[in-house]
Amino acid sequence: MRRILPVLLLAAACGGDPPPVATAPVPSHTYACGGEPVALTGLDGPPTTRLGPNGQAALKGGEVRAPADLEAWRIVEETDDRVALIRELDTPVQHGSILQTHQYLLIERYGRDDAWNLRMSGRCDLRQVVPGHGEAALAFASATGTRLNLWVTEKDCASGRPATGRIKLAALEETDQEVRVVVAVRPVDGSVTCQGNPRTPFTVELSRPLGDRTVVDAAVHPPRRL
Known part of the structure; x- marks a missing residue:
């Protein structure tokens, strides 16, 4: 049995006024790798061995190290x-x-000669894009009654501040086997420094106790058990 449920966001701190009730919107199906958009269909796209003239020329561009295992790579664009x-x-x-x-490997034409040059190359986790919010790493903390307690670590620079009051539960899906969550963090306003961020407690109200169900971070692809 599958149910998409309204969600109740609880303040991490004790006391204060009761938190407002919010309904989780339909999760975005746009993903990003290192901030660059990636359609999930691209993961099953043609192998790099089938690149056309543009792709073949790009692999010979400035500072580009063409992958040796071209068959394992897929053409996103x-x-x-x-x-x-x-x-x-x-x-x-x-x-x-x-x-x-x-x-991920991104090669673009730019510069004075409009030549192919490396724009980006590196490892990433493939994550859903939540408009107006940045990415977050999740960890399971505990579950008490219908409360699911998580640790949230903001990935963007935030001057080392906790994410209290800026965490958004973008989606919650409960089934008999799993509880799937998509969590993101609204960026800090103004200028910030980058020295790492502390983890922030965040509580999600479930429709019933967690029991033996598995908590899944559905913001990443493939979804990951916490």
Whole structure:
């Protein structure tokens, strides 16, 4: 049995006025890898061995190191001025609080000669884009009654501040086997520094006790058990 339920956001701190009730909107199906948009259909797209003239020229561009395993890479985009490739890592890499699952390569035409040059290359986790909000890493804290307690670590620079009051539950889906959540963080206003952020407690009100159900971070692809 599957149910999409209204969600109740609870303030992490004790006391104060009762929190407002909010209905989770339909989750966005736009994803990003290192801030660059990636359609999930691109993960099953043609292999890089089938690149056209633009893609083949891009792989010879400035500072570009063409992948040796072209068959493992998929074509996300190939236009006259932009070529994007992606592959899923054989073994995910833990980088701080982030589990990196994909490698992304972006090559664009730019510069005085409008030549192909490397724009971006690196590992990432593939995440849903929540408009107006940044990404967050989640960890299971505890479950008491109908309260699911999570730890949320903001990925964007925030001058080392906790994310209290800026966390958004973008989607909540409960089934008999799983509780799936999509969580994001509204950026800090104004200028910020980048020295790492503390984890922030965040509580989600469920329709019934968690029991033996699995908590899943549905903001990442593939979805990840917490």
